[in-house]
Amino acid sequence: MSFVDTPSEDGAQGRAAEMFAQSKAANGYLPNMVKLFAHRPGVFETWVALNTAIKSNMDLRRYELVTLAAAQELKSSYCMLAHGKVMLGGMLSPEQLALVVGGSDESPLDEAERAIMQFASKVVRDATSIDQSDVDGLRAFGLSDAEIFDVTTAASVRCFFSKTLDALGALPDAAYAALPETVRDALVVGRPIETKGGGAV
Numbered sequence: 001m002s003f004v005d006t007p008s009e010d011g012a013q014g015r016a017a018e019m020f021a022q023s024k025a026a027n028g029y030l031p032n033m034v035k036l037f038a039h040r041p042g043v044f045e046t047w048v049a050l051n052t053a054i055k056s057n058m059d060l061r062r063y064e065l066v067t068l069a070a071a072q073e074l075k076s077s078y079c080m081l082a083h084g085k086v087m088l089g090g091m092l093s094p095e096q097l098a099l100v101v102g103g104s105d106e107s108p109l110d111e112a113e114r115a116i117m118q119f120a121s122k123v124v125r126d127a128t129s130i131d132q133s134d135v136d137g138l139r140a141f142g143l144s145d146a147e148i149f150d151v152t153t154a155a156s157v158r159c160f161f162s163k164t165l166d167a168l169g170a171l172p173d174a175a176y177a178a179l180p181e182t183v184r185d186a187l188v189v190g191r192p193i194e195t196k197g198g199g200a201v
Contacts, residue, residue, distance in 0.1 A: 065087075070159070076165065084101070124155055
């Protein structure tokens, strides 16, 4: 579902059809966000390339934590569910993930990870409010300037993707309803999960 019409799986042609086939093979179904980007496959391909370049310079756990922080600030259920599911694949238990998203002092994050997530949230909320002390705070935890750049770009690029999905009404795929209830409750911060169909980022 979205606010704009999207090509059907059978009606897609050219690069859109290729994108549909690749995504369905990878996910086992056709995600709603892929249907939306079928309008401009080149934009989707460029987004994937940019995000991959940013992600390649980061530890996966750090990338996912930054993305969660950014998505939560953006109220993006779709990205929260997608990346929360990634973290459930060996990084965090459902209970731990709920604690992280809830900002609990009992979450399994160390002080550096908490600071990184707070910085990412601030990038999304109001980048002009960041000053030298924010950057120096990350340096104090051992982050290099290049690593601070990585955190900043990972948070910033999430704004493009999450806002595009939410502005055009793409609902999180129905497949996410299979996640544990405590996880769903923590990760659905904006639009609700689709009640029929399927999909994941």
